[in-house]
Amino acid sequence: MAAPTARVKIREKLVEPIYDISTRNLFSSTHVTMATCPNLKDPDDAVNDPGAAPYGNFINYYSFNPPENRLSLIPATLLQDLGYRDGGDEPTLILDVGCNSGDLSVAIYKHLVQEPGESTVHLLGFDLDETLVERAEQTNPLHSNVSFIQLDITEETNQLQDFLGQHSCSHFHLCLCLAVTMWVHLNHGDSGLLQLLSRLAAISSHLLLEAQPWKCYRSAARRLRKLGRSDFDHFKTLKIRGDVAEHATEHLERHCGMELIRSFGSTAWDRKLLLFRRR
Numbered sequence: 001m002a003a004p005t006a007r008v009k010i011r012e013k014l015v016e017p018i019y020d021i022s023t024r025n026l027f028s029s030t031h032v033t034m035a036t037c038p039n040l041k042d043p044d045d046a047v048n049d050p051g052a053a054p055y056g057n058f059i060n061y062y063s064f065n066p067p068e069n070r071l072s073l074i075p076a077t078l079l080q081d082l083g084y085r086d087g088g089d090e091p092t093l094i095l096d097v098g099c100n101s102g103d104l105s106v107a108i109y110k111h112l113v114q115e116p117g118e119s120t121v122h123l124l125g126f127d128l129d130e131t132l133v134e135r136a137e138q139t140n141p142l143h144s145n146v147s148f149i150q151l152d153i154t155e156e157t158n159q160l161q162d163f164l165g166q167h168s169c170s171h172f173h174l175c176l177c178l179a180v181t182m183w184v185h186l187n188h189g190d191s192g193l194l195q196l197l198s199r200l201a202a203i204s205s206h207l208l209l210e211a212q213p214w215k216c217y218r219s220a221a222r223r224l225r226k227l228g229r230s231d232f233d234h235f236k237t238l239k240i241r242g243d244v245a246e247h248a249t250e251h252l253e254r255h256c257g258m259e260l261i262r263s264f265g266s267t268a269w270d271r272k273l274l275l276f277r278r279r
């Protein structure tokens with residue numbers, strides 16, 4: 001029998017993952033060869049692939065986008081810089097939106113908190129994908145300070161209020177929304193994106209935002225349209241397009257009472273890390 005054929009696109013820049021359709025695994029396009037992955041398919045060919053992750057719920061996201069990619073841009077002193085003192089009477093609460101399998105949540109906690117055992121910093125990560133949340137809980141090494149729940153941010157968010165209530169806080173001190181905006185935007189349109197930003201601004205004192213640039217939308221929409229998902233027709237009618245980070249900034253500043261206070265630069269995938277604060 002003939003060996004399975006596969007087409008590989010090697011791009012100059014890391015723009016989108018590539019799928020091995022047999023394992024549902026993702027690989028960064030610079031580290032993959034036919035020798036390492038004989039069944040490699042590029043996303044354009046991943047028709048009906050159940051691993052195509054219509055919400056960005058990739059099962060091995062951190063093998064092609066390891067936490068260090070973002071951590072190297074975020075100062076370890078961020079919480080102190082923002083005026084949050086660890087070990088005081090008040091807890092410091094971090095929210096991680098769309099935490100996937102929790103690798104970045106735990107890594108960022110360790111990055112920002114010097115002595116996790118003694119700390120009054122608590123991180124809550126949530127994701128709409130139940131399997132990813134289970135995995136995050138199973139591999140969580142910091143049970144007393146880091147926890148994970150299943151939640152879709154576009155639906156009911158009472159669990160976030162419950163968490164705040166348990167810690168007698170009205171707001172999360174720092175909200176992380178990294179590589180999530182595009183998925184909400186593509187699945188729920190312009191209004192979904194704006195509602196996401198408004199919701200997060202309403203419950204956060206500081207917001208660290210990494211919005212995917214427009215070029216990611218084109219590949220994601222093409223891939224997901226091939227799965228027959230008609231809701232991706234949103235893509236054609238989106239009015240918010242082009243510089244998405246700029247649009248998000250404008251919405252947060254004009255309508256959500258937030259202001260941009262810092263940009264930590266861009267990741268290798270050309271995504272800016274922007275820090276906002278409640279005015």
Ligand SMILES: C[S@@+](CC[C@H](N)C(=O)[O-])C[C@H]1O[C@@H](n2cnc3c(N)ncnc32)[C@H](O)[C@@H]1O
Pocket residue numbers: 055056057058061097098099100101104126127128129132151152153154177178179180183184
């Ligand atoms: C590309 S991953 C990014 C993971 C992580 N934030 C990071 O930057 O490393 C996007 C994650 O957002 C989650 N997600 C997408 N839409 C969501 C929603 N409406 N509510 C909660 N999680 C969502 C997906 O399941 C996926 O795990």
